[in-house]
Amino acid sequence: MNRLVLAAGLIFLAVVTAMAAQTVEQWGRYELALNGPTNGNPFVDVEFSARFWQGQSVREVRGFYDGDGIYRARFLPEQPGEWHYRTVSSSPELNGQTGNFNVTASSARNHGPVRVANTYHFAYADGTPYHELGTTCYVWHLQNEALQEQTLKTLAAAPFNKLRFCVFPKRYQWNTNEPILYPFAGNPATTNWEFARFNPLYFQHLEQRIADLQALGIEADVILFHPYDGGHWGFDRMPADADDRYLHYVVARLAAYRNVWWSLANEWDFMKEKKESDFVHFGEIVSRDDPYHHLLSIHNGSLLFNHALPWITHASIQNGSAVEDPGRAELYRDVYRKPVVYDEVKYEGDIESRWGQLSAEELVFRFWNSTVAGTYAGHGETYKSDDQVLWWSKGGVFKGQSPARLAFLKQVLDDAPAGGIEPTERWQNPQIGGRAPDYYLVYLGKQTPTSWEFQLPKPPQGKGQPPAHGLKFRVEVLDTWNRTVTPVDGVFTLKKKDNYYYGDQGGRSVPLPGKPYIAIRIKRAVGD
């Protein structure tokens, strides 16, 4: 296995070295590869960086040693046109190299990195909305090659556009096998690591998998630290200087991949060898080192991190309880004024732990609650398996029923207004999301009514808003479990009901099937 990966790594090397001479597209990856000193420890002895500029736009990029005497500096060009560079190094061979290259317009499927948009939502850098729908396979890339390929195949056919996974290997129930590679030089048998000597093959492989995800249109939510080591390898308890060096190295390597997100840690508070202030320090390093300011957050166990800190771009939260009710889910939005991503809401599965035994119906219910609350939930799957391959940890194939329903949700999200779904009247009717007065999504959850009185919160009034009275709407009934969209006959026309609500002029209700998991989609009928 290691030999195969080594071969892949070398091919990859050859490709990227050649790339430096080529033209790249906007939000592509430009890479300088230079030969430099191999004596001593190049990982720490040699300073190497590059400055890239175009007019007043300047990016300072930290380089890194990639083994075999090769030093690299990677650049993610955010503007098309001609760019210039100049290297800076403590080694004369690597210092003062200059050049320029051309950045062309991005190709059709390249929309750039994902950014925060409209305070609570996301969009690609080119403005294309990004409707976050994530799943989790913590160490899929450290399993055998066949399993990795199977995971990619599964993802290619799935609705998910973000994958959470760890840089470091994981040791936990259902995941006690050793990884295919190790991040540091050293002896796996004695776990005697040289923390100052990275294993370039490990990171080349990680990069290949990030590139594979990018080709599938999937964002890589890279988890930088996690507690599921427990001292077995000791990557959860490295000395402070090793932690910092690791962060500098991984950011130097990965920041030029447009689909990278940074997750400082999974269950940060379960890492008993670290203090909360350590993670503030780590976040400051990543934020400072990353010239492109990729999305950056940190995921909690029991203790929420302070997502109000300025370098945190969105709140990554574990709390299954919060998405049992849209009225809970939306509360964190007000606190942080940032996108809220419930990266862990418990998993579909049947293991003994209650965090891994949700029914598919319950997991999908939680996604819909989070959706109408203007937040985003995360998928994971923990069905017991003879081969010990649980999706949540190792990838493989889906055994559950939720992904097909989340594909339906994804269609609904892609059809919704570009700005993202907001709670329309958050402290009164949290089950109604939308973009008033053009689009409303009412989620009835576990209720099973046979009709719903057509009624909307008073639409916004004033400058730029149409008069509420007489506004016309078309209504569809969505069975979110059975994946059906049933249009309701006719048009509903607004008439004031009281100070807070508008109903239909004809007093009509929407007929419903008396089943759970129904949503009502209400779109303004501008042409009617």
Place this chain on the structure above:
Amino acid sequence: MNRLVLAAGLIFLAVVTAMAAQTVEQWGRYELALNGPTNGNPFVDVEFSARFWQGQSVREVRGFYDGDGIYRARFLPEQPGEWHYRTVSSSPELNGQTGNFNVTASSARNHGPVRVANTYHFAYADGTPYHELGTTCYVWHLQNEALQEQTLKTLAAAPFNKLRFCVFPKRYQWNTNEPILYPFAGNPATTNWEFARFNPLYFQHLEQRIADLQALGIEADVILFHPYDGGHWGFDRMPADADDRYLHYVVARLAAYRNVWWSLANEWDFMKEKKESDFVHFGEIVSRDDPYHHLLSIHNGSLLFNHALPWITHASIQNGSAVEDPGRAELYRDVYRKPVVYDEVKYEGDIESRWGQLSAEELVFRFWNSTVAGTYAGHGETYKSDDQVLWWSKGGVFKGQSPARLAFLKQVLDDAPAGGIEPTERWQNPQIGGRAPDYYLVYLGKQTPTSWEFQLPKPPQGKGQPPAHGLKFRVEVLDTWNRTVTPVDGVFTLKKKDNYYYGDQGGRSVPLPGKPYIAIRIKRAVGD
């Protein structure tokens, strides 16, 4: 009216001037009163402060001009024994005065200022638990004398131990009368104010009312700014230097009252003439000026303030929706790691606005949800009235049904463990509060079951904790609306049920009356 108040103010002056020569008790109020210059504008021309010390303990206290040539510096002694002082002033008459005085032990009903305790709760400085139960009468002290006295009489018989009210007068529906006094020199008819000349009578009267509340054991949650002026008097849109001068003055006057809390604003985000950063600035002034660090927060309209800021001692939140469910109510605790006080959860009443038309049952329900979630709710009452006296704005008498039920809640709180009620398993069973394994309070809200299977979350294990198996409990059924406590026969003894729960060894359930608003109180039966 003004003449009466003036007389009261003069008597008060005489008393406090005399006080300087006397011994005071711990957490009492020591006051220096010195004659100084009256020319120019003493409010701004004269710097006057005092240093109080006892050994290494030093307090720098800002003085203030109180009219009639009298300058005061007030001190709240936090330790008994001998204290020394020395004045500092730009005026030679006021500079370099020295002295000492003796501070005796506090009297029985004086427990000192309220402080944060156990992260999420409160206690008086002497360690006595303080179970916050607040109400709101925004400008009760600016109504006619008879009404003020009636309000105090009502409060004396009520369960509330905190009152929220404004320094500045209020102009709003049901409150369009002018106040009995104005805070600045000037002409009320033309609202031409001299913002650099305070009206000492206004503040002397305010202080008298704070002292009256102190005598009743009620904390004064003093609201420093609010939007219910709308430019009528213009106290909501003073120039920046006037805002700052006002804050310095009011903190200099009030900080020595042990029952003062600071609320920077009511509905801060509705003050459209101020920016969010203005309130950060205001908070920093109050925090810096107040030598005793009284509790300090800020109350929102629609936009939550960043309660993670270090000078904010507790989160003062308006959100009625959050207390409709304990699973919502507890979420803010994790975010702020500070006490969460829902100072506005909508009011009991019958006005047209939906923030003022809760039934008494609904308001009491919200208090109980907040209680088992380890947070605190606030009372207010808005019943329409021919005399335009609504408790929430002017005080007077209660017309509603909730205060009697909140008195029952207060008894339950006072009987609960001193550390405060915590969610015992917050992301699984938010309806269970308590202090495991000694005390549990299960609130069933609007559910109407006829029995409840005795079941507790797995009690904490390990050092200092008794073995869970065999722990014995006594159970009581509390009808929170009808105010009854019904003991359940016998003792319940724990037996492991599964990885997460313990039931009764005999498999018993608790019989319930099939009514809403039932709580189950479970206390460890140590002697049984």
